[in-house]
Amino acid sequence: MANAIWNEKEKRWELRITKDRKTKKFTSVKIGRPGKLEVNRKRNNWESSEFDQENARLDKCWQLFLDMIIDRRGKESETYVQNEMYGRLHILPVLGKHKAKSISLDEWQRVISTARPKGKIRKDNTVYYQTKELSKKSLMNLKGAILLFCKFAKARHMIEEIPDELYIPDNAPTIGKEILQPDQIKRFLEPSEEWYINCLRFEVFTGLRPGEVLGLKKEDYIHGVITIRRSRNNRNRETAGKNKNARRTMVLQKLARTEIEQQLAKSKDLESEWIFCNRFGGPGTQHGAYMGWRRIAAERNLSGSPYGLRHTFISLSKRSLSKQDIQDYVGHSSSMDTFGVYGHEVDGEMQETARILDITFKRHLTQKKQ
Secondary structure (H helix, E strand, C coil): CCCCEEECCCCEEEEEEEECCEEEEEEECCCCHHHHHHHHHHHHHHHHHHCCCCCCEHHHHHHHHHHHHHHHHCCCCHHHHHHHHHHHHHHHHHHCCCEHHHCCHHHHHHHHHCCCCCCEEEECCEEEECCCCCCHHHHHHHHHHHHHHHHHHHHCCCCCCCCCCCCCCCCCCCCCCCCCCHHHHHHHCCCCCCCCHHHHHHHHHHCCCHHHHHCCEHHHEECCEEEECCEECCCCCEECCCCHHHCEEEECCHHHHHHHHHHHHHCHHHCCCECCECCCCCECCHHHHHHHHHHHHHHHCCCCCCCHHHHHHHHHHCCCCCHHHHHHHHCCCCCCCHHHHHCCCCCCCHHHHHHHHHHHHHHHHHCCCC
16 A cells, blocks of 8 residues: 655655556645645545445455554554454455445354464474364454444445344354463462563553553552553554553552562663563563563463463452453453453452452462362
8 A cells, every 4th residue: 555755845745546547646735644644534535436336345445444544543553453364364355355235244244153263283294274263252353343344334335234233153162361270370479580570470460461561651650550551562562552441540459569669679770661671671572571471481380371361360350350340450341251251260449449359369379279
């Protein structure tokens, strides 16, 4: 996709599009990002008006949908990354050549019901294609991508109706991340020289996403309260977070506050703006935290992954807190099946939530293994 370019001589943004041997030029004299966005909007409006809406194929409509997301959120945003992936892997291979207006509810549903992982497994020099079903959470994300596109397309008369009756099959597997059991948590909390240890323990005690923890700055932590304002993705880029519920304020329990205080003491000479910084004071990375987790897990015989620490938090808390309390704490929307996707079997106000979490973790950490 062509991008607007700043013409220093003319002092304006410019974008040229060639279609059917005809060139169309879009410009804006606004300075900075507003000007670039204005050019992109002009291009999108022109492309939409050029559409043969009765015969437009889904793949063409989907590209306009992605262009809109880039203009609004940026190409590094979670919204773009997720919708681009589900479109490329699951939606367009099935319906990409269909006329968008002719796609029925049953055809949209078939995308969800027949979706399978696209990766390959290599074993003994032989390639096996995965045939297992997608997890319930992945299917929910796929359904969300379809509905978001259809809302976009209906507003632009590319389709007639939004398929609100789409469903997730009852037999969809809940493939949860492997969690830490209480005896493993005890081993995890033993003293360690690993740089990212406080970062990883903080994930267990708060249920924050890895990127949210790494996105915390010192200015976000005041008197035991943190405000989630940003996230750092696995490409080490800063984003606004996964969704609108990601921006939130949390009163921390004592165990979580201890991990922050220990981290700040450990990194005080680095003069970093980040709480969980890297060894040099820069922002910590998901790759760095993952490698730290692998070393600790191997040393202490722990299961799971860094993201599984979020599942651990929810699994330990689900019997002590209401679903709404946990959803508010971890940044889930009310429609998210938090317990169904994140809850696993385990061997009032924000202040009250923090108090209950203290009691919950202490109970699990002191109970004897049966």
